[in-house]
Amino acid sequence: MLRTKAAVTHGKGESFKIEDITIDDPKVGEVLVRIQATGICHTDLIVRDQYYPVPLPAVLGHEGSGIVEKVGEGVSSVKPGDHVVMSYSSCGDCSNCRSGDPYACNQFFELNFTGTMKDGSCRLHQDGRDVHNFFGQSSFANFSIVSERNVVKVPKDVPLDLLGPLGCGIQTGSGAVLNKLKPKVGSSIVIFGCGAVGLSAVMGAKVASCTTIIAIDFNESRLELAKELGATHTINPKDTNSVEEIQKITGGGVNYSIETTSRPEVLRQAVDCLATLGQAVVIGAPPVGTEVHLDVNTILFERSVIGVLLGSAVPQMFIPKLIELYKQGKFPFDKLIKFYSLEEINQASADSESGVTIKPVLKIG
Structure with missing residues:
Protein backbone atom coordinates (compact mmCIF):
# COMPACT_ATOMS: atom_id res chain seq x y z
CA MET A 1 0.00 0.00 0.00
CA LEU A 2 1.30 3.45 -0.99
CA ARG A 3 0.55 6.88 0.47
CA THR A 4 -0.05 9.60 -2.12
CA LYS A 5 -1.53 13.04 -2.72
CA ALA A 6 -4.78 13.33 -4.64
CA ALA A 7 -7.49 15.85 -5.49
CA VAL A 8 -10.51 14.38 -3.70
CA THR A 9 -14.14 15.22 -4.51
CA HIS A 10 -16.23 14.86 -1.34
CA GLY A 11 -19.63 16.27 -2.29
CA LYS A 12 -21.78 17.48 -5.15
CA GLY A 13 -20.37 20.69 -6.66
CA GLU A 14 -17.66 21.02 -3.99
CA SER A 15 -14.16 22.24 -4.78
CA PHE A 16 -11.44 19.65 -5.22
CA LYS A 17 -9.36 19.18 -2.06
CA ILE A 18 -5.70 18.13 -2.15
CA GLU A 19 -5.43 15.43 0.50
CA ASP A 20 -3.49 12.30 1.45
CA ILE A 21 -4.94 8.95 0.44
CA THR A 22 -3.58 5.41 0.26
CA ILE A 23 -3.51 3.26 -2.85
CA ASP A 24 -3.28 -0.52 -2.97
CA ASP A 25 -0.66 -2.54 -4.79
CA PRO A 26 -1.71 -3.66 -8.28
CA LYS A 27 -3.65 -6.91 -8.42
CA VAL A 28 -3.65 -9.45 -11.24
CA GLY A 29 -3.78 -7.67 -14.58
CA GLU A 30 -3.29 -4.22 -13.05
CA VAL A 31 -0.62 -1.54 -13.36
CA LEU A 32 0.59 1.12 -10.91
CA VAL A 33 1.40 4.34 -12.77
CA ARG A 34 3.28 7.35 -11.40
CA ILE A 35 1.30 10.23 -12.89
CA GLN A 36 3.28 12.82 -14.83
CA ALA A 37 0.34 14.95 -15.98
CA THR A 38 -3.40 14.73 -16.48
CA GLY A 39 -5.94 16.66 -18.50
CA ILE A 40 -9.14 18.08 -17.06
CA CYS A 41 -12.15 17.08 -19.15
CA HIS A 42 -15.73 18.36 -19.23
CA THR A 43 -16.79 14.92 -17.98
CA ASP A 44 -14.72 15.34 -14.79
CA LEU A 45 -16.60 18.54 -14.04
CA ILE A 46 -20.08 17.19 -14.69
CA VAL A 47 -19.27 14.23 -12.44
CA ARG A 48 -18.04 16.65 -9.75
CA ASP A 49 -21.42 18.34 -10.09
CA GLN A 50 -23.17 14.93 -10.14
CA TYR A 51 -24.89 15.19 -13.51
CA TYR A 52 -23.49 11.67 -13.72
CA PRO A 53 -23.95 10.13 -10.26
CA VAL A 54 -20.53 8.56 -9.65
CA PRO A 55 -20.35 7.65 -5.93
CA LEU A 56 -18.49 10.11 -3.71
CA PRO A 57 -15.96 10.62 -2.22
CA ALA A 58 -13.96 9.98 -5.35
CA VAL A 59 -10.75 10.85 -7.09
CA LEU A 60 -11.66 11.94 -10.60
CA GLY A 61 -9.39 12.45 -13.61
CA HIS A 62 -9.31 10.29 -16.72
CA GLU A 63 -6.73 11.80 -19.08
CA GLY A 64 -3.57 10.67 -17.31
CA SER A 65 -0.08 10.13 -18.62
CA GLY A 66 2.78 8.74 -16.58
CA ILE A 67 5.48 6.16 -16.03
CA VAL A 68 4.84 2.56 -15.06
CA GLU A 69 5.97 2.04 -11.47
CA LYS A 70 4.91 -1.54 -10.86
CA VAL A 71 2.89 -4.26 -12.61
CA GLY A 72 0.66 -6.98 -11.21
CA GLU A 73 0.75 -10.65 -12.05
CA GLY A 74 -0.02 -11.47 -15.68
CA VAL A 75 0.74 -8.05 -17.13
CA SER A 76 2.79 -8.40 -20.30
CA SER A 77 2.19 -5.31 -22.49
CA VAL A 78 4.07 -2.84 -20.25
CA LYS A 79 6.90 -2.94 -17.71
CA PRO A 80 8.31 -0.55 -15.08
CA GLY A 81 9.82 2.52 -16.70
CA ASP A 82 7.54 2.52 -19.74
CA HIS A 83 5.79 5.77 -20.67
CA VAL A 84 2.02 5.33 -20.92
CA VAL A 85 -1.22 7.17 -21.61
CA MET A 86 -4.31 5.97 -19.76
CA SER A 87 -7.70 5.73 -21.43
CA TYR A 88 -11.11 4.20 -20.70
CA SER A 89 -11.96 0.84 -19.09
CA SER A 90 -13.42 -2.10 -20.95
CA CYS A 91 -14.09 -5.64 -19.82
CA GLY A 92 -12.36 -7.60 -22.60
CA ASP A 93 -14.93 -10.39 -22.26
CA CYS A 94 -18.17 -9.21 -23.88
CA SER A 95 -19.02 -9.74 -27.56
CA ASN A 96 -18.17 -6.14 -28.49
CA CYS A 97 -14.77 -6.24 -26.80
CA ARG A 98 -13.99 -9.59 -28.39
CA SER A 99 -14.93 -8.24 -31.82
CA GLY A 100 -12.47 -5.34 -31.45
CA ASP A 101 -14.91 -2.63 -30.36
CA PRO A 102 -14.02 -1.99 -26.69
CA TYR A 103 -15.48 1.55 -26.77
CA ALA A 104 -18.87 -0.20 -27.11
CA CYS A 105 -18.15 -2.55 -24.16
CA ASN A 106 -21.37 -3.92 -22.67
CA GLN A 107 -19.99 -3.03 -19.23
CA PHE A 108 -18.75 0.43 -20.19
CA PHE A 109 -20.93 2.30 -17.69
CA GLU A 110 -20.22 -0.09 -14.82
CA LEU A 111 -16.46 -0.03 -15.36
CA ASN A 112 -16.13 3.72 -15.86
CA PHE A 113 -18.85 5.38 -13.77
CA THR A 114 -19.72 3.21 -10.75
CA GLY A 115 -16.58 3.97 -8.74
CA THR A 116 -14.96 0.55 -8.44
CA MET A 117 -12.55 -1.65 -10.34
CA LYS A 118 -13.73 -4.64 -12.38
CA ASP A 119 -13.84 -6.91 -9.31
CA GLY A 120 -16.22 -4.50 -7.55
CA SER A 121 -13.70 -3.27 -4.98
CA CYS A 122 -11.81 0.00 -4.48
CA ARG A 123 -8.06 0.53 -4.65
CA LEU A 124 -8.13 3.99 -3.01
CA HIS A 125 -8.70 4.62 0.69
CA GLN A 126 -8.74 7.48 3.20
CA ASP A 127 -9.07 7.30 7.00
CA GLY A 128 -10.30 3.74 6.93
CA ARG A 129 -12.96 4.14 4.22
CA ASP A 130 -12.99 3.53 0.50
CA VAL A 131 -12.52 6.38 -1.98
CA HIS A 132 -14.14 5.67 -5.34
CA ASN A 133 -12.26 5.72 -8.60
CA PHE A 134 -13.26 7.08 -11.99
CA PHE A 135 -12.86 5.69 -15.50
CA GLY A 136 -10.71 2.98 -13.98
CA GLN A 137 -7.82 5.42 -13.44
CA SER A 138 -8.50 8.38 -11.09
CA SER A 139 -5.57 10.36 -12.44
CA PHE A 140 -5.99 13.50 -10.26
CA ALA A 141 -3.29 12.00 -8.03
CA ASN A 142 0.42 11.27 -7.85
CA PHE A 143 -0.22 7.57 -8.51
CA SER A 144 -2.94 5.57 -10.21
CA ILE A 145 -3.99 1.92 -10.38
CA VAL A 146 -5.36 0.88 -13.76
CA SER A 147 -6.20 -2.26 -15.66
CA GLU A 148 -3.67 -3.29 -18.26
CA ARG A 149 -6.50 -2.70 -20.77
CA ASN A 150 -6.48 1.01 -19.89
CA VAL A 151 -2.83 1.72 -20.65
CA VAL A 152 -1.22 2.59 -23.96
CA LYS A 153 2.54 2.41 -24.26
CA VAL A 154 3.85 5.55 -25.96
CA PRO A 155 7.27 6.58 -27.31
CA LYS A 156 9.71 8.39 -25.05
CA ASP A 157 10.72 10.97 -27.65
CA VAL A 158 7.50 12.99 -27.19
CA PRO A 159 6.93 15.12 -24.02
CA LEU A 160 4.89 12.95 -21.67
CA ASP A 161 3.25 16.03 -20.11
CA LEU A 162 1.36 16.63 -23.36
CA LEU A 163 -0.05 13.20 -23.97
CA GLY A 164 -2.74 12.60 -21.33
CA PRO A 165 -5.61 14.33 -23.20
CA LEU A 166 -5.12 11.86 -26.05
CA GLY A 167 -6.80 9.31 -23.77
CA CYS A 168 -10.20 11.01 -23.90
CA GLY A 169 -11.04 14.47 -25.29
CA LEU A 310 -14.41 7.90 -27.10
CA GLY A 311 -14.02 8.46 -30.83
CA SER A 312 -14.89 4.82 -31.59
CA ALA A 313 -11.20 4.27 -30.88
CA VAL A 314 -9.14 1.32 -29.78
CA PRO A 315 -6.65 3.42 -27.78
CA GLN A 316 -3.70 1.05 -28.17
CA MET A 317 -3.98 1.47 -31.94
CA PHE A 318 -5.32 5.00 -32.36
CA ILE A 319 -3.27 7.00 -29.84
CA PRO A 320 0.10 5.98 -31.36
CA LYS A 321 -1.27 7.12 -34.76
CA LEU A 322 -2.19 10.53 -33.33
CA ILE A 323 1.27 10.84 -31.78
CA GLU A 324 2.88 10.07 -35.14
CA LEU A 325 0.68 12.69 -36.84
CA TYR A 326 1.77 15.16 -34.14
CA LYS A 327 5.45 14.37 -34.75
CA GLN A 328 4.89 15.00 -38.47
CA GLY A 329 3.33 18.40 -37.74
CA LYS A 330 -0.11 17.30 -38.99
CA PHE A 331 -1.95 17.18 -35.66
CA PRO A 332 -0.75 20.10 -33.45
CA PHE A 333 -2.91 19.35 -30.42
CA ASP A 334 -0.34 21.02 -28.15
CA LYS A 335 -1.88 24.36 -29.23
CA LEU A 336 -4.94 23.52 -27.11
CA ILE A 337 -3.04 22.96 -23.86
CA LYS A 338 -2.27 25.19 -20.90
CA PHE A 339 -0.42 23.78 -17.88
CA TYR A 340 -1.34 24.13 -14.20
CA SER A 341 -0.07 22.49 -11.02
CA LEU A 342 -2.19 19.96 -9.11
CA GLU A 343 -2.70 22.59 -6.42
CA GLU A 344 -4.24 24.87 -9.07
CA ILE A 345 -6.91 22.33 -10.03
CA ASN A 346 -9.86 24.49 -8.97
CA GLN A 347 -8.54 27.48 -10.93
CA ALA A 348 -7.88 25.24 -13.92
CA SER A 349 -11.44 23.90 -13.71
CA ALA A 350 -12.88 27.40 -13.52
CA ASP A 351 -10.78 28.50 -16.51
CA SER A 352 -12.08 25.54 -18.48
CA GLU A 353 -15.71 26.29 -17.63
CA SER A 354 -15.36 29.98 -18.47
CA GLY A 355 -13.63 29.28 -21.76
CA VAL A 356 -10.35 30.95 -20.77
CA THR A 357 -8.49 27.66 -21.29
CA ILE A 358 -9.33 25.06 -23.92
CA LYS A 359 -7.55 22.08 -22.40
CA PRO A 360 -6.12 22.46 -18.89
CA VAL A 361 -3.42 19.95 -18.04
CA LEU A 362 -2.20 19.44 -14.48
CA LYS A 363 1.56 18.82 -14.24
CA ILE A 364 1.98 16.40 -11.35
CA GLY A 365 5.22 14.49 -11.75
Missing part, protein backbone atom coordinates in the same frame (compact mmCIF):
# COMPACT_ATOMS: atom_id res chain seq x y z
CA ILE A 170 -8.60 14.64 -28.18
CA GLN A 171 -9.14 10.99 -29.07
CA THR A 172 -12.90 11.57 -28.99
CA GLY A 173 -12.99 14.53 -31.37
CA SER A 174 -10.47 13.28 -33.87
CA GLY A 175 -11.75 9.71 -33.68
CA ALA A 176 -15.32 10.78 -34.43
CA VAL A 177 -13.99 11.98 -37.79
CA LEU A 178 -11.28 9.46 -38.57
CA ASN A 179 -12.79 6.29 -37.07
CA LYS A 180 -16.56 6.77 -37.25
CA LEU A 181 -17.38 9.13 -40.14
CA LYS A 182 -14.35 8.35 -42.33
CA PRO A 183 -15.26 11.26 -44.63
CA LYS A 184 -14.58 11.11 -48.34
CA VAL A 185 -11.74 13.23 -49.65
CA GLY A 186 -13.08 16.63 -50.66
CA SER A 187 -16.22 16.37 -48.53
CA SER A 188 -17.75 19.01 -46.25
CA ILE A 189 -18.05 18.91 -42.46
CA VAL A 190 -19.24 21.27 -39.73
CA ILE A 191 -18.19 21.13 -36.09
CA PHE A 192 -20.49 22.71 -33.51
CA GLY A 193 -18.38 23.88 -30.56
CA CYS A 194 -14.67 24.71 -30.54
CA GLY A 195 -13.56 23.29 -27.22
CA ALA A 196 -10.88 20.60 -27.03
CA VAL A 197 -13.14 17.95 -28.57
CA GLY A 198 -14.39 20.20 -31.37
CA LEU A 199 -10.96 21.52 -32.29
CA SER A 200 -9.62 17.96 -32.31
CA ALA A 201 -12.38 17.16 -34.80
CA VAL A 202 -11.24 20.13 -36.91
CA MET A 203 -7.71 18.72 -36.96
CA GLY A 204 -9.06 15.27 -37.79
CA ALA A 205 -11.09 16.70 -40.68
CA LYS A 206 -7.96 18.32 -42.10
CA VAL A 207 -6.05 15.04 -41.80
CA ALA A 208 -8.96 13.34 -43.64
CA SER A 209 -8.66 15.88 -46.49
CA CYS A 210 -12.10 17.43 -46.10
CA THR A 211 -12.05 20.57 -48.22
CA THR A 212 -14.88 22.46 -46.51
CA ILE A 213 -14.39 22.52 -42.74
CA ILE A 214 -16.80 24.81 -40.88
CA ALA A 215 -16.26 25.62 -37.19
CA ILE A 216 -19.00 27.18 -35.04
CA ASP A 217 -18.57 28.89 -31.68
CA PHE A 218 -19.49 32.07 -29.80
CA ASN A 219 -15.86 32.67 -28.82
CA GLU A 220 -13.96 34.60 -31.51
CA SER A 221 -10.53 33.59 -30.23
CA ARG A 222 -11.51 29.94 -30.54
CA LEU A 223 -12.75 30.52 -34.06
CA GLU A 224 -9.39 32.08 -34.92
CA LEU A 225 -7.61 29.01 -33.52
CA ALA A 226 -9.96 26.79 -35.52
CA LYS A 227 -8.79 28.56 -38.71
CA GLU A 228 -5.19 28.01 -37.68
CA LEU A 229 -5.90 24.29 -37.16
CA GLY A 230 -7.65 23.77 -40.50
CA ALA A 231 -11.12 25.32 -40.58
CA THR A 232 -11.91 26.88 -43.96
CA HIS A 233 -14.97 28.77 -42.65
CA THR A 234 -16.15 29.94 -39.22
CA ILE A 235 -19.56 30.96 -37.94
CA ASN A 236 -20.43 32.88 -34.80
CA PRO A 237 -24.11 32.08 -33.98
CA LYS A 238 -24.66 35.45 -32.37
CA ASP A 239 -24.11 37.07 -35.76
CA THR A 240 -26.14 34.80 -38.06
CA ASN A 241 -28.41 31.77 -38.39
CA SER A 242 -26.00 28.82 -38.37
CA VAL A 243 -28.12 26.45 -40.46
CA GLU A 244 -28.77 29.04 -43.15
CA GLU A 245 -25.11 30.04 -43.25
CA ILE A 246 -23.98 26.39 -43.57
CA GLN A 247 -26.40 25.84 -46.44
CA LYS A 248 -25.09 28.99 -48.11
CA ILE A 249 -21.45 27.91 -47.76
CA THR A 250 -22.09 24.36 -48.99
CA GLY A 251 -24.74 25.07 -51.61
CA GLY A 252 -27.52 23.18 -49.89
CA GLY A 253 -26.20 21.19 -46.95
CA VAL A 254 -23.14 19.65 -45.35
CA ASN A 255 -22.03 16.01 -45.72
CA TYR A 256 -21.13 15.56 -42.06
CA SER A 257 -21.77 17.36 -38.79
CA ILE A 258 -20.39 16.92 -35.28
CA GLU A 259 -22.20 18.19 -32.18
CA THR A 260 -19.95 18.70 -29.13
CA THR A 261 -21.88 21.24 -27.03
CA SER A 262 -24.38 18.98 -25.17
CA ARG A 263 -27.21 21.37 -26.07
CA PRO A 264 -30.37 19.80 -27.60
CA GLU A 265 -31.11 22.84 -29.76
CA VAL A 266 -27.62 22.62 -31.26
CA LEU A 267 -28.11 18.94 -32.06
CA ARG A 268 -31.26 19.93 -33.91
CA GLN A 269 -29.17 22.38 -35.97
CA ALA A 270 -26.55 19.68 -36.61
CA VAL A 271 -29.26 17.52 -38.17
CA ASP A 272 -31.11 20.28 -40.00
CA CYS A 273 -27.96 21.45 -41.80
CA LEU A 274 -27.24 18.07 -43.41
CA ALA A 275 -27.45 17.34 -47.11
CA THR A 276 -29.25 14.21 -48.25
CA LEU A 277 -27.17 11.17 -47.16
CA GLY A 278 -25.59 13.36 -44.50
CA GLN A 279 -24.48 12.04 -41.12
CA ALA A 280 -24.61 13.84 -37.77
CA VAL A 281 -22.41 12.64 -34.92
CA VAL A 282 -23.38 13.28 -31.29
CA ILE A 283 -20.46 13.64 -28.87
CA GLY A 284 -21.64 16.19 -26.29
CA ALA A 285 -22.68 14.62 -22.97
CA PRO A 286 -25.68 16.39 -21.37
CA PRO A 287 -27.27 15.39 -18.03
CA VAL A 288 -28.94 11.97 -17.95
CA GLY A 289 -32.51 12.19 -19.29
CA THR A 290 -31.91 15.06 -21.72
CA GLU A 291 -34.23 14.82 -24.73
CA VAL A 292 -34.09 16.36 -28.20
CA HIS A 293 -36.81 17.12 -30.76
CA LEU A 294 -36.07 16.32 -34.41
CA ASP A 295 -38.16 16.56 -37.56
CA VAL A 296 -38.68 12.93 -38.59
CA ASN A 297 -39.09 13.93 -42.23
CA THR A 298 -35.60 15.44 -42.20
CA ILE A 299 -34.11 12.13 -41.05
CA LEU A 300 -36.36 10.15 -43.38
CA PHE A 301 -34.59 11.58 -46.41
CA GLU A 302 -31.49 9.43 -45.91
CA ARG A 303 -29.95 11.37 -43.05
CA SER A 304 -28.59 9.67 -39.95
CA VAL A 305 -27.75 10.56 -36.35
CA ILE A 306 -24.96 8.58 -34.72
CA GLY A 307 -23.78 8.48 -31.11
CA VAL A 308 -20.03 8.15 -30.59
CA LEU A 309 -18.13 7.14 -27.46
